[in-house]
Amino acid sequence: MKEKVVKVPLSVDERWDLIERISKQTVEFGARKHTLKDAIAELTVKPLTGIPVAIAVIYGFWSFFVDFAGTLFTDGFMVRLFDEHWLPWLQSVFPGGLGNKFYALMVDAGHLEEGVRVASDNCFEAFGVLTSGLFVVFGVVLWAVLAFYLMFAILEDVGYLPRLAVLVDTVLHKIGLHGYAIVPTFLSLGCNVPGVTATRPLETRKQRFMMMTLLAIFVPCGAQIGIMQDLVPEMMGWIFLTLAIGYLGFGFILNKIVPGKSPEIIMDVPPYQMPTLRNIGRKLWIRTSRFLLVAVPFVLLGCLIVGLMYLTGAMDWLAAVLGPLLMGWFGVPAETVAPLIAGFLRKDLAVGMLGGLMEQGIMTTFQVFTSVILLCIYFPCLATFALMLKEENWKEILGSLASLIAMVFVYGGLIHLVGIMLGVA
Amino acid sequence: MNETEEKFGAIYFAVLGAVALAFGAAELIASAGEGFTWGILDSSGASDPMFLPWKAIILLSAGFFYLSSVKNFAEIHQLAKAVMASIMIWIVAGMAIWARIAGSIPGEETWFNSLEGFLASYAPPYCPEMFLLPFSLVIVYYILKERETE
Numbered sequence: 187m188k189e190k191v192v193k194v195p196l197s198v199d200e201r202w203d204l205i206e207r208i209s210k211q212t213v214e215f216g217a218r219k220h221t222l223k224d225a226i227a228e229l230t231v232k233p234l235t236g237i238p239v240a241i242a243v244i245y246g247f248w249s250f251f252v253d254f255a256g257t258l259f260t261d262g263f264m265v266r267l268f269d270e271h272w273l274p275w276l277q278s279v280f281p282g283g284l285g286n287k288f289y290a291l292m293v294d295a296g297h298l299e300e301g302v303r304v305a306s307d308n309c310f311e312a313f314g315v316l317t318s319g320l321f322v323v324f325g326v327v328l329w330a331v332l333a334f335y336l337m338f339a340i341l342e343d344v345g346y347l348p349r350l351a352v353l354v355d356t357v358l359h360k361i362g363l364h365g366y367a368i369v370p371t372f373l374s375l376g377c378n379v380p381g382v383t384a385t386r387p388l389e390t391r392k393q394r395f396m397m398m399t400l401l402a403i404f405v406p407c408g409a410q411i412g413i414m415q416d417l418v419p420e421m422m423g424w425i426f427l428t429l430a431i432g433y434l435g436f437g438f439i440l441n442k443i444v445p446g447k448s449p450e451i452i453m454d455v456p457p458y459q460m461p462t463l464r465n466i467g468r469k470l471w472i473r474t475s476r477f478l479l480v481a482v483p484f485v486l487l488g489c490l491i492v493g494l495m496y497l498t499g500a501m502d503w504l505a506a507v508l509g510p511l512l513m514g515w516f517g518v519p520a521e522t523v524a525p526l527i528a529g530f531l532r533k534d535l536a537v538g539m540l541g542g543l544m545e546q547g548i549m550t551t552f553q554v555f556t557s558v559i560l561l562c563i564y565f566p567c568l569a570t571f572a573l574m575l576k577e578e579n580w581k582e583i584l585g586s587l588a589s590l591i592a593m594v595f596v597y598g599g600l601i602h603l604v605g606i607m608l609g610v611a
Numbered sequence: 612m613n614e615t616e617e618k619f620g621a622i623y624f625a626v627l628g629a630v631a632l633a634f635g636a637a638e639l640i641a642s643a644g645e646g647f648t649w650g651i652l653d654s655s656g657a658s659d660p661m662f663l664p665w666k667a668i669i670l671l672s673a674g675f676f677y678l679s680s681v682k683n684f685a686e687i688h689q690l691a692k693a694v695m696a697s698i699m700i701w702i703v704a705g706m707a708i709w710a711r712i713a714g715s716i717p718g719e720e721t722w723f724n725s726l727e728g729f730l731a732s733y734a735p736p737y738c739p740e741m742f743l744l745p746f747s748l749v750i751v752y753y754i755l756k757e758r759e760t761e
Contacts, residue, residue, distance in 0.1 A: 220687050220688070221687070221761050222687060222690065222691055222694065222754065222757050222758075222761070224687075225687045225688045225690070225691035226691045226694060226695060228688070228691075229688075229691055229692065229695055230695075235676070235692070235695065238668070238669070238672030238673075238675075238676070238699070239672075239695060239698075239699065241665070241668055241669060241672070242669045242672070242673075242698075242699040242702045242703065243702065245662070245665050245666070245669060245702065245703065245706070246702040246703075246705070246706055249662065249706035249709070249710070250706060250709060253706070253709055253710045253713040253714075254709075254713065257710065257713040257714055258713035258714075258716060258717070261717075262713070262716060262717030263717055263722065266717075266722070
């Protein structure tokens with residue numbers, strides 16, 4: 187008679203015990219002389235030595251980003267190219283001139299000075315598809331994204347990213363995520379679209395939902411960072427601190443209220459190696475070209491839609507309707523409506539629009555800070571949202587949207603409150 | 612690594628560690644106020660006020676790493692600490708040099724800087740990490756020595 191076998195699933199602890207027993211029977215343990223590379227690899231994952239190294243690596247990353255994208259390309263060449271050559275040339279040859287609707291959409295809507303409409307003298311203010319649109323993409327964003335992906339590819343190929351994941355594992359455990367979450371987070375700092383895609387290896391729906399929601403709300407993309415760095419370099423530290431507090435704080439709350447499990451994952455930590463120029467070049471080309479394919483149409487479309495809304499009076503109507511809410515709850519002027527609408531399409535474009543408002547002296551420094559944070563957290567850009575629709579089911583999408591709305595009101599109001607208490611709002 | 616090399620390494624990196632620590636502390640104090648410029652040493656953070664405390668923490672850490680590597684310097688894990696300290700200095704000093712290169716290429720009024728303007732961008736004063744950079748390169752000798760024995 188055949189004996190009936192009952193399969194009982196193993197608990198997590200039993201599985202680990204089994205792994206240990208098998209490894210004891212099959213793996214030979216012996217003394218192995220450590221090499222210098224091994225010793226360095228160990229130092230970079232131990233918190234006491236690993237954290238200072240991580241601080242240095244992130245410093246190098248950020249410093250290169252600022253000087254490559256900001257100092258050298260955008261401020262060094264692109265601002266001059268667009269403001270001193272491209273804008274005046276278009277203003278002189280494009281048919282129509284100030285007051286013409288097509289000209290306003292494509293080149294320069296101008297602005298009022300003592301009741302007289304005057305031409306813009308920089309591409310942040312002009313807000314035409316061919317001026318601000320192209321300046322945002324090719325004058326600022328391209329160099330920011332290029333710098334980001336270059337550094338990212340180097341860190342990836344050297345083998346540092348998995349070590350960073352090990353280092354932050356303890357902190358991220360507190361919010362129901364694992365060290366691996368640093369990979370989608372870092373990727374999202376380049377572009378949220380590949381960041382959301384990189385959440386796929388996470389095991390449970392809870393982890394994926396949490397990760398996608400946190401990325402969509404609190405992680406600005408490289409393009410947006412590039413524009414922020416160009417507009418408000420002195421505020422970057424505060425902006426990142428505010429977003430990091432939100433990421434961890436909101437992650438902690440989500441972990442408590444979202445049902446589901448966050449099981450352990452095992453990550454391979456490869457040895458350090460020298461990156462190859464061919465690999466770096468290939469990654470850089472693939473990522474940057476894909477980014478531009480997504481970004482360019484949305485930025486140009488964003489410029490067009492916002493321009494049309496201004497021309498038809500829809501923007502003024504929206505500003506009148508939403509103005510009291512924006513001013514009363516968030517402490518930002520009604521004019522912020524236009525960037526917030528543009529932000530549905532592209533956040534970088536929206537931050538660029540804030541630059542125009544700053545130039546016109548409409549906002550105080552604290553209002554600029556609040557607006558930049560609001561633009562980060564209020565809604566993911568359209569490309570990211572489209573991907574989230576694909577990756578999440580409708581319940582999760584509704585959950586993400588509900589989280590977004592709650593987060594914007596709570597966090598935005600809190601920032602305003604802090605400003606009032608400090609006497610700066 | 613023979614005994615003389617080990618002894619020299621221990622003393623050398625102890626001194627370098629103390630100097631890195633002093634520079635880090637000075638930058639940390641400078642970041643709280645207006646900063647300082649002393650002869651050809653500049654810690655004003657005029658061009659990058661956000662980076663000054665960040666750099667100070669890195670230099671302090673590098674100093675601690677060097678000092679903690681001194682005891683039993685030839686041991687591989689101890690040597691690794693000195694290597695990591697040097698890499699941290701290379702990162703901050705490398706970025707300081709990169710910032711000068713990036714700032715020296717575009718001109719004020721013209722597309723590209725003049726030769727005089729370009730060269731003037733590399734004139735002193737220099738930040739502390741740039742002074743530490745050449746001295747930290749001594750670690751390359753010890754890395755090569757270690758490779759010979761691997």
